[in-house]
Amino acid sequence: MAALGLTYARLCAGLNFTRVCNGLAGRHTGLLMHLTRSASGMTIAQIDEEVAKLLQLKAQIGGDDGKHVFVLKTPKGTRDYNPKQMAIREKVFNTIISCFKRHGAETIDTPVFELKETLTGKYGEDSKLIYDLKDQGGELLSLRYDLTVPFARYLAMNKITNIKRYHIAKVYRRDNPAMTRGRYREFYQCDFDIAGQYDPMIPDAECLRIVYEILSELELGDFRIKVNDRRILDGMFAVCGVPDDKFRTICSSVDKLDKMPWEEVKNEIVKEKGLPEEVADQIGEYVNMQAGGMELAEQLLQDPKLSKSKAACAGLTDIKLLFSFLQLFKVTDKVVFDLSLARGLDYYTGVIYEAILTQAGVAPIPTPQEANGSAGGDDGPVSVGSVAGGGRYDGLVGMFDPKGRKVPCVGVSIGIERIFSIMEQKAETSAEKVRTTETQVMVASAQKNLLEERLKLTSELWEGGIKAEVMYKRNPKLLSQLQHCEDTGIPLVAILGEQELCDGVVKLRNVATREEVDVSRADLVEEIKRRTLQS
Numbered sequence: 001m002a003a004l005g006l007t008y009a010r011l012c013a014g015l016n017f018t019r020v021c022n023g024l025a026g027r028h029t030g031l032l033m034h035l036t037r038s039a040s041g042m043t044i045a046q047i048d049e050e051v052a053k054l055l056q057l058k059a060q061i062g063g064d065d066g067k068h069v070f071v072l073k074t075p076k077g078t079r080d081y082n083p084k085q086m087a088i089r090e091k092v093f094n095t096i097i098s099c100f101k102r103h104g105a106e107t108i109d110t111p112v113f114e115l116k117e118t119l120t121g122k123y124g125e126d127s128k129l130i131y132d133l134k135d136q137g138g139e140l141l142s143l144r145y146d147l148t149v150p151f152a153r154y155l156a157m158n159k160i161t162n163i164k165r166y167h168i169a170k171v172y173r174r175d176n177p178a179m180t181r182g183r184y185r186e187f188y189q190c191d192f193d194i195a196g197q198y199d200p201m202i203p204d205a206e207c208l209r210i211v212y213e214i215l216s217e218l219e220l221g222d223f224r225i226k227v228n229d230r231r232i233l234d235g236m237f238a239v240c241g242v243p244d245d246k247f248r249t250i251c252s253s254v255d256k257l258d259k260m261p262w263e264e265v266k267n268e269i270v271k272e273k274g275l276p277e278e279v280a281d282q283i284g285e286y287v288n289m290q291a292g293g294m295e296l297a298e299q300l301l302q303d304p305k306l307s308k309s310k311a312a313c314a315g316l317t318d319i320k321l322l323f324s325f326l327q328l329f330k331v332t333d334k335v336v337f338d339l340s341l342a343r344g345l346d347y348y349t350g351v352i353y354e355a356i357l358t359q360a361g362v363a364p365i366p367t368p369q370e371a372n373g374s375a376g377g378d379d380g381p382v383s384v385g386s387v388a389g390g391g392r393y394d395g396l397v398g399m400f401d402p403k404g405r406k407v408p409c410v411g412v413s414i415g416i417e418r419i420f421s422i423m424e425q426k427a428e429t430s431a432e433k434v435r436t437t438e439t440q441v442m443v444a445s446a447q448k449n450l451l452e453e454r455l456k457l458t459s460e461l462w463e464g465g466i467k468a469e470v471m472y473k474r475n476p477k478l479l480s481q482l483q484h485c486e487d488t489g490i491p492l493v494a495i496l497g498e499q500e501l502c503d504g505v506v507k508l509r510n511v512a513t514r515e516e517v518d519v520s521r522a523d524l525v526e527e528i529k530r531r532t533l534q535s
Helices: 002-015 017-023 026-041 044-061 083-102 124-129 148-157 202-218 230-240 244-258 262-272 277-287 294-301 310-328 396-400 416-429 451-463 478-488 498-503 521-534
Strands: 113-115 141-143 163-172 186-195 223-229 335-337 351-357 386-392 409-414 441-445 468-470 492-496 505-510 516-520
Touching: 083 163, 083 186, 083 202, 083 416, 113 148, 124 244, 148 163, 148 186, 148 396, 148 409, 186 202, 186 416, 202 223, 202 310, 202 351, 202 386, 202 409, 223 230, 223 310, 230 244, 230 277, 230 310, 244 262, 244 277, 262 277, 294 310, 294 335, 310 335, 310 351, 386 416, 441 451, 441 478, 451 468, 451 492, 451 521, 478 492, 492 498, 492 521, 498 505, 505 521, 516 521
Parallel strands: 223 335, 441 468, 441 492
Antiparallel strands: 113 141, 163 186, 186 409, 223 351, 351 386, 386 409, 492 505, 505 516
């Protein structure tokens, strides 16, 4: 009750209770009275949500002086990024793009919105999370939910049968955001896909190698890559007695095993989705098997029930082949065959995989919105969960092709927002300073009336390809210029004075060691390149 009283006091103080009641229309006053009467039965989060609504109403009717007052917040499930956060993000992007290019991928781009019919029916139970747009002149449009379905549409539309591509862009999901766990409504996806008719499991193994390389290079901590096959899941459901028309919905339930214990998933399968309890128990025997590798696939091929399913046997044979290639790629220490992995998207047809971090979470760093209770984030330690996922989807392109021609595809999506959440928190706890610019040298002066000379030298450095800055003051103090370099991490200072101008040299100062040397003006560009390349 103490917390409730504090929240209500904040409500009254923030709204200027009397003025707001006098200014609101009858239905708005009714909302306030409803909140007052029912507050005792509400949680703090619910009260904060109602407070946010009333604050927006206050903004609509204006402040005390009659002017419109803007609600200064980002929409729920979104965030701003400051220069430090963007520097960290750029480093992560560069690591990922470098890996994609190392494996021979080219890049494409597609519109941020698609025809609604393009996206409909591709995401199973998650289709309800698609953002639909208002009719804009006869076309029903939706914001893209992922990059895979637009990629399949792109292949079918352009009659492309072979491509290895990567695509990094924003996608949108009308999800319940959990900001501290890196789950947003607007976020980036980093996708790598191989389209084309190739021998089994070779492209699939390369996708897993890519996940291994990226997570290792980013040094996020220990990780595991779970592998399964949709055909094994379908065969398992069939031999356990699941009706064909319930395969996908049961698959969506099994997909929650990384977030819920089996008993809760079983309860959903039985009570919400109508499966007999004995069928659910048979599914439980399989999905609770200890994760393994090639030996588990061999064991399941001898299973009396599962061996009767042609689909399951085909999937298990491919899993064995996949692990033989993964041994050659030297990644089997991080990859496990796990029957509980389902991945709920409808378009997967073969191998599926998901990478998870296995380390303990770290304390969350709330965004400004979460700090004031308006972003819907949850408390507790960060539990990032999956940081990459993907699989084979051989039928998706054929759904768009007028003649139904299939283009086999396999790919992986890197969960950049979740990775970024971890990287940002590691930066917060580290003593290492994050540079937000790439400036190599600051052009400074030790005396007055040298603005023109500083600008001339800065121009020369720019022309030489050097990243240089100059202070926007006519006569800045040398100490202020040096302090700016300390604060922003600029490694070098090119100092001009009357004597240096007479001698045709520039005094080049190392900010970290404070060592100074005279460098010929003609050699300055090369000397700066040499020194910054070494660092």
